[in-house]
Amino acid sequence: MTGPPLLAVEQLSVDLPTPRGPLRAVDEVDLELEGGRTLGIVGESGSGKTMLSRAILQLMPRRARIGGRVLFDGRDLTRLDAEALRRLRGRSIAVVFQDPMTSLNPVLTIGRQIAETLREHLEIDASAAATRAIELLADVGIPAPKQRLRQYPHQLSGGMRQRVAIAIALSCEPRLLIADEPTTALDVTVQAQILDLLDRERQRRDMAMILITHDLGIVAGRTDEVAVMYAGRIVERAPTARLFKAMCMPYTEALLAAIPKLDAPPHTPLAVISGRPPDPTQPFRGCAFAPRCRYRAERCADQRPSLIPADPSGHRYACWHPISPRAA
Amino acid sequence: MAALDVEVEQIAATPARRGRRVFWLAIAWIAMVVAAAIAADWLPLASPSDIDLMARRAGPSPDHWLGTDALGRDILSRLVFGARISLTVGLIAPLLGLFIGGPLGMLAGYFRGRIETLVVGGIDVLLAFPPLVLALAITTYLGQSVLNITITLGILSIPSLTRVARAATLSFADREFVTAARALGASHRRILMRELLPNIALPLIAFFLLVVAVIIVIEGALSFLGLGVPAPAPSWGGMIAEGRDSLDTAPSIAFLPAGAMFLTVLAFNIIGDRVRALTDPRQGAL
Amino acid sequence: MDGSLLEVRNLVVEYAVGGRTVHAVSDVSFEITRGETLGLVGESGCGKSSLGRAILQLTTPKVGSVRFDNVELTRLGRGPLRRMRQRIQLIFQDPIASLNPRRRIGDIIAEPLRIAGSASRSTRECRVRETLSAVGLEPDQVVGRLPHEFSGGQCQRICIARALVIEPELLVCDEAVSALDVSIRAQILNLLEALKARYRLTLLFIAHDLAVVKAVSDRVAVMYLGRLCEVGSTEALYRAPAHPYTRLLLDAIPVPDPEVRPPQSVPLGEPPSPLAPPSGCRFRTRCTRADACCAEVTPELREVAPGRQVACHHPLVGA
Numbered sequence: 047m048t049g050p051p052l053l054a055v056e057q058l059s060v061d062l063p064t065p066r067g068p069l070r071a072v073d074e075v076d077l078e079l080e081g082g083r084t085l086g087i088v089g090e091s092g093s094g095k096t097m098l099s100r101a102i103l104q105l106m107p108r109r110a111r112i113g114g115r116v117l118f119d120g121r122d123l124t125r126l127d128a129e130a131l132r133r134l135r136g137r138s139i140a141v142v143f144q145d146p147m148t149s150l151n152p153v154l155t156i157g158r159q160i161a162e163t164l165r166e167h168l169e170i171d172a173s174a175a176a177t178r179a180i181e182l183l184a185d186v187g188i189p190a191p192k193q194r195l196r197q198y199p200h201q202l203s204g205g206m207r208q209r210v211a212i213a214i215a216l217s218c219e220p221r222l223l224i225a226d227e228p229t230t231a232l233d234v235t236v237q238a239q240i241l242d243l244l245d246r247e248r249q250r251r252d253m254a255m256i257l258i259t260h261d262l263g264i265v266a267g268r269t270d271e272v273a274v275m276y277a278g279r280i281v282e283r284a285p286t287a288r289l290f291k292a293m294c295m296p297y298t299e300a301l302l303a304a305i306p307k308l309d310a311p312p313h314t315p316l317a318v319i320s321g322r323p324p325d326p327t328q329p330f331r332g333c334a335f336a337p338r339c340r341y342r343a344e345r346c347a348d349q350r351p352s353l354i355p356a357d358p359s360g361h362r363y364a365c366w367h368p369i370s371p372r373a374a
Numbered sequence: 375m376a377a378l379d380v381e382v383e384q385i386a387a388t389p390a391r392r393g394r395r396v397f398w399l400a401i402a403w404i405a406m407v408v409a410a411a412i413a414a415d416w417l418p419l420a421s422p423s424d425i426d427l428m429a430r431r432a433g434p435s436p437d438h439w440l441g442t443d444a445l446g447r448d449i450l451s452r453l454v455f456g457a458r459i460s461l462t463v464g465l466i467a468p469l470l471g472l473f474i475g476g477p478l479g480m481l482a483g484y485f486r487g488r489i490e491t492l493v494v495g496g497i498d499v500l501l502a503f504p505p506l507v508l509a510l511a512i513t514t515y516l517g518q519s520v521l522n523i524t525i526t527l528g529i530l531s532i533p534s535l536t537r538v539a540r541a542a543t544l545s546f547a548d549r550e551f552v553t554a555a556r557a558l559g560a561s562h563r564r565i566l567m568r569e570l571l572p573n574i575a576l577p578l579i580a581f582f583l584l585v586v587a588v589i590i591v592i593e594g595a596l597s598f599l600g601l602g603v604p605a606p607a608p609s610w611g612g613m614i615a616e617g618r619d620s621l622d623t624a625p626s627i628a629f630l631p632a633g634a635m636f637l638t639v640l641a642f643n644i645i646g647d648r649v650r651a652l653t654d655p656r657q658g659a660l
Numbered sequence: 661m662d663g664s665l666l667e668v669r670n671l672v673v674e675y676a677v678g679g680r681t682v683h684a685v686s687d688v689s690f691e692i693t694r695g696e697t698l699g700l701v702g703e704s705g706c707g708k709s710s711l712g713r714a715i716l717q718l719t720t721p722k723v724g725s726v727r728f729d730n731v732e733l734t735r736l737g738r739g740p741l742r743r744m745r746q747r748i749q750l751i752f753q754d755p756i757a758s759l760n761p762r763r764r765i766g767d768i769i770a771e772p773l774r775i776a777g778s779a780s781r782s783t784r785e786c787r788v789r790e791t792l793s794a795v796g797l798e799p800d801q802v803v804g805r806l807p808h809e810f811s812g813g814q815c816q817r818i819c820i821a822r823a824l825v826i827e828p829e830l831l832v833c834d835e836a837v838s839a840l841d842v843s844i845r846a847q848i849l850n851l852l853e854a855l856k857a858r859y860r861l862t863l864l865f866i867a868h869d870l871a872v873v874k875a876v877s878d879r880v881a882v883m884y885l886g887r888l889c890e891v892g893s894t895e896a897l898y899r900a901p902a903h904p905y906t907r908l909l910l911d912a913i914p915v916p917d918p919e920v921r922p923p924q925s926v927p928l929g930e931p932p933s934p935l936a937p938p939s940g941c942r943f944r945t946r947c948t949r950a951d952a953c954c955a956e957v958t959p960e961l962r963e964v965a966p967g968r969q970v971a972c973h974h975p976l977v978g979a
Contacts, residue, residue: 090841091812203930204704233703233868236930238912260842263914287918302916304846306875312894313853316846316875322811550757554819557716558772559745568771572762 050120051078052254053102053222057114060094060101067327071097073278074114076353079271081221084248084255086265086286088301089275092323095258098275099224102256103139104131119221137167140215144227146207150199156183157195160214167218182213186243205236209243216247223248226258241268262302266290271360274298277324277334280353284361294356294368297335333365341367397648400641407638411457420448422455423606431624443613443627444620452608453634459597459609460635463524464590470528471535472582478532479539480574484547484566493540497533505530509596518604523596527589538581542574576653583646587639594635610635664691665830665862666715671724673707673714682934684710685721686886689961692830697856697863699877699894701870701909705934707886708866712834715864716750717741728830746776749823753835755815759807765818766803772826791821794858796851813844817851824859831856832864837872849875870909874898879967882906885934885942888961890975892968902970902977904947941973949974 055077062069072094079085089095100106102116104123116123118139123131135141143149151159160182161175170178176195183191186209199207208228215223225244229237245268248255257269265272265286273283274295282295293299303317321338324330333339336346343366351364410417420438426446433441440449475497482493512526546552547570555569596602597611610631617628673685684707692698702708714721717733726733728748736744752758759768766788773784789799795817807815816836823831833852837845853876856863867873873880874894881891882903890903901907932938932945941959944950953973961969964977 090843203933205930233931234870235703235908235912238914241914261914262842263916266914266916266918267920290916290918301842304843305916306846306849306871308871308874308898308910308913308915310875312874312877314875315850315853318846318850319843320847322813322844550752550754551760553718554750554752554758554822555760555771556718557745557750558822559742559775560771561742561775564775568763569760573760 050117052081052119053077053079053256054117055102055114056117058098058101058116059113060097060106061111061113062107063109064327069326070278070329071110071326072101075275075278075280077273077280077283079222079254079256081254082248082252083271084257084269086269086272087256087258087275088260088262088265088272090260090301090323092277092326093275094278094326095275096226097278099141099226099256099258102224103135103141105135133167136163136220137218138220139222139224140218140220142208142211142215142223142225142228145231146204146211147199149211150207152199155196155198156202156210160195160210160217163214163217178217179213182217183210185216185247186210186213187239188213204232205240208232208236208240212240212243212247216251219251220253222254222256224256224258227260228257229264230259230261237264244268262305274301278326279334279364281335281365282361282363283353284356284363285359288357288359288361292356292361294361294363295335295365296339296341296367296369299369300338300340341369343367393648396644400644403637403641404645407457407634408461410454411461414454414458417454419451419454422447422452422608424448431620431627433624433626440630441624441626444616444624447608449613449627449630452613453610453631456608456610456613456631457634457638459520459603459607460590460593460638462520463527463593464586467524467527467589468531468535468582468585470525471531471585472578475532475535476539476578479536479541480543480566480570482536483540483543484562484570490540493536497536500529501533503530505592509601513601518602520603523593523602527592531585531589534585535578535581539574539578542577543570546570546573576649580646580650580653583642583649587642587646590635590639590642663693665694665729666692666864667725667727668711668715669725669727671711671714671726672722673710673719674722675710675719677935680935683886683937684934685714686937688724688883688886688888690881690888690891692862692864694829694862695860696878697865697876699873699880700864700866700883701868701873701880702883703868703909703931705885705931706883707934708868708883709834711883712750712832712864712866715832716745716748718750742775746772746826747828748830748832749826749828751816751819751823751831751833751836753839755812755819755839756807756810758819759815761807764804764806768807769818769822769825772822776826787825788821791825792818794824794855795821796847797821811844812840813847816840816844816848820848820851820855824855827859828861830862830864832866834866835868836865838867838869845872852876870898870913882909885932885937887942888969888971889943890968890970890972891961892965896965896968900977902964902968902975903943903972904949904974904976905943907976908946941971 055075058072058075059070060072062071075098087095087098101112106112112124157176157179160179161172164170164175164178179195180191183194188194188206188209202210228244229240232240241264244255247253257265259265269286271284272286272289273280274297275281276297282289282293282298289298300317300319304319306316319338324334324337332347332350336342339346345366351366353362353364355362424447426442428446429442430444430446431442432438438448438450440453443449443452478493482490508530509526512522516522552565552569555565593602594611594614597609598615600615602611603609613631614628620627669689671685671688675682675684688711700708700711710719713719715726721734728744731744733741733744769788769791770784773779773787779787788803792799792802797814797817810818837848840848849872855861865873865876877894879892880894880897882889882905884905889905890897890901897906898910901910938945940956941950941954944954957973959971959973961971964970964975
């Protein structure tokens with residue numbers, strides 16, 4: 047651990063006003079990420095993981111209220127003005143979204159979209175941008191890149207479109223890449239290729255990456271650290287290997303158990319988490335997972351557990367009745 | 375409850391608080407005009423056609439609350455009776471368009487193929503007629519009357535309502551709940567009436583209200599040109615035409631009916647807009 | 661064949677798109693016996709959804725036969741087909757879009773009963789409530805509300821209730837759990853298993869997720885670009901896949917275990933488009949075992965082991 051982390055999120059909260067009352071999308075989240083490392087954020091829909099990524103980039107809807115700080119390279123993003131943020135986005139922090147069909151502009155050619163980002167941030171001329179675009183497309187594994195410059199998104203397959211989105215994200219050599227469910231909309235064979243591509247590029251450019259997904263299988267082999275989110279809060283955080291070997295939080299255990307396993311015989315009943323995630327407009331004391339937790343006790347409904355360390359490795363969890371005993 | 379992303383969309387779509395007050399004012403205005411038009415005979419108004427040459431172009435007075443026009447007729451009373459014409463034509467003509475164009479559009483959008491080609495071709499032909507020439511032709515051959523004007527304008531409003539109905543049907547006919555209904559063995563009639571109609575009703579009504587606003591203006595224009603309802607029956611357009619000669623001496627003779635028409639059209643537009651906005655957020659969630 | 665509830669033979673489904681033809685389903689044949697669950701697996705574009713819809717005659721197959729309980733569906737007139745539809749039901753991928761946003765739940769679920777014409781209003785109400793309880797929803801809390809008030813998982817339960825209220829014999833689940841969260845998915849899968857037993861259903865379970873398919877199926881069929889690659893019992897197929905594509909699919913699944921390094925994905929390029937499928941074996945452009953014969957001769961499904969059929973010239977099992 048050398049020097050301050052590249053990204054440090056401190057007590058980040060996001061409140062959205064809705065007709066039914068204020069909605070707490072993100073609830074006092076703390077995160078750190080070193081340069082060059084990969085953090086996986088796992089959660090189901092409604093866990094707040096997408097809001098978190100938007101909050102880091104300060105891309106919230108206008109009426110949202112943000113609490114806490116987001117420190118990138120020492121600068122507090124919540125305090126920056128619009129112009130400084132605009133220069134930062136796409137250049138130092140880049141995003142790849144879930145659905146490339148909607149994240150790419152359907153009426154502009156691929157070449158134009160890549161060049162746009164390049165010229166905006168790097169101030170190079172059209173022909174230099176075109177050359178760089180071809181290089182980038184080749185980097186992300188798109189065959190015949192020169193011809194692709196003139197094609198439109200709908201002429202490419204889903205996997206190719208996502209590669210283009212990644213090329214755009216990588217074009218200005220960002221220090222941090224946020225990938226928000228980058229493979230959810232893709233087939234499983236293409237998924238593996240895209241994840242490998244992200245891995246490879248990350249290593250080559252020594253980039254930090256946040257991989258947001260609902261799939262524990264994806265984070266297992268490809269991240270250094272994993273944070274599990276539930277109801278807007280981080281409920282467990284650990285280096286990846288430790289999380290799977292010694293998970294403490296019942297939700298993490300339940301999430302893993304709910305995945306049908308390839309090596310289980312057919313018709314094995316799946317371990318189910320009963321009930322549904324809580325209504326984010328209703329504030330609740332205590333642990334958010336308590337109503338659905340097998341191990342719940344009195345204390346869980348009243349007192350909110352905070353993240354405490356399980357062992358020196360950086361494994362932290364928020365639970366009154368952790369599953370694994372604390373390591374010495 | 376709904377996923378967070380959907381919540382964000384819904385937040386963006388809720389109308390601001392200010393808009394609500396204006397909406398209710400618009401409703402109030404329309405309600406008042408409609409009530410006055412219906413109850414005109416029983417209101418304590420002077421007769422709209424009573425000519426009083428002694429009190430021409432008079433200002434407001436206890437006898438004539440809004441003054442009199444160039445022939446000494448009570449403006450307020452003429453406004454109220456004129457509202458009858460404007461509202462009758464303004465509401466019935468588009469209703470004609472709605473009840474003919476709506477079903478045509480739905481059938482075209484649902485069945486596609488030959489039916490669609492026929493309907494679309496038909497409305498293209500109708501649109502090819504210059505509206506004013508058609509109005510002139512009908513009034514010349516069949517005479518000027520409220521009925522003829524209403525029918526003419528009704529026919530002219532069919533194409534746009536057909537198009538909106540067809541577009542709305544097209545957007546819903548591909549949705550999975552329609553396929554689900556087919557998979558259940560629902561007949562075409564069932565699907566059209568029970569699945570599609572409830573969904574396209576709101577956008578269609580929203581558009582209908584905007585057409586009402588337009589028709590009121592058109593009727594006004596026709597009356598202004600002398601092609602609409604003949605004198606002495608009062609109509610707002612006719613009153614504006616009559617007030618042209620008195621613009622420098624008594625401008626209110628022209629401006630009062632113009633103002634009434636303006637407020638009524640504005641009110642219909644506001645209501646139509648709000649109804650249309652009602653349909654969006656729920657669809658955004660899908 | 662006795663005992664088979666559904667028999668599909670040489671089914672071909674094609675769409676015209678701007679002058680060109682999409683070969684969605686090309687010459688597919690299989691059976692489902694009464695009471696079993698057949699899983700149909702494939703990636704996007706393989707034609708599995710088109711196949712599901714063609715079986716229900718929601719799209720008209722170009723060629724081929726679909727026999728349900730010995731009745732040829734492709735030749736039925738509109739009336740008899742509509743009656744037949746009450747015996748085969750379909751669950752869609754997007755539960756919220758499958759429900760009419762302007763109708764109340766009770767109304768939606770009673771609709772199949774109304775279409776069938778049987779039953780008085782009180783019987784209908786009773787059946788609706790019964791079915792809602794069967795899918796794990798509290799009837800009083802659900803019947804009077806609109807679809808947008810419910811979550812994805814609850815909407816899918818409602819869709820299942822709608823499908824089961826007329827007690828069909830065959831249930832086709834077209835990516836029924838793909839749009840749901842992991843924890844909800846598990847609930848719905850367990851629910852389907854329980855309902856299958858209770859209503860004595862036969863299931864055709866279409867999905868792209870191999871792990872999900874394995875959890876519910878007795879037999880599995882793998883589909884690629886409009887053709888079946890292999891069919892066999894679940895255990896055997898997953899333990900020792902015979903077709904190279906099945907092997908590829910199994911290898912690509914991310915395993916939630918950090919000890920297992922994801923196998924380096926072989927850069928086989930993109931799947932070809934169904935507008936212009938490769939000649940002969942359609943998988944040959946991405947197959948490491950392909951040779952000249954694969955380009956010329958289209959492999960047919962043939963039995964390589966009892967209960968196992970493969971369409972490959974160089975299968976991994978049997979030869």
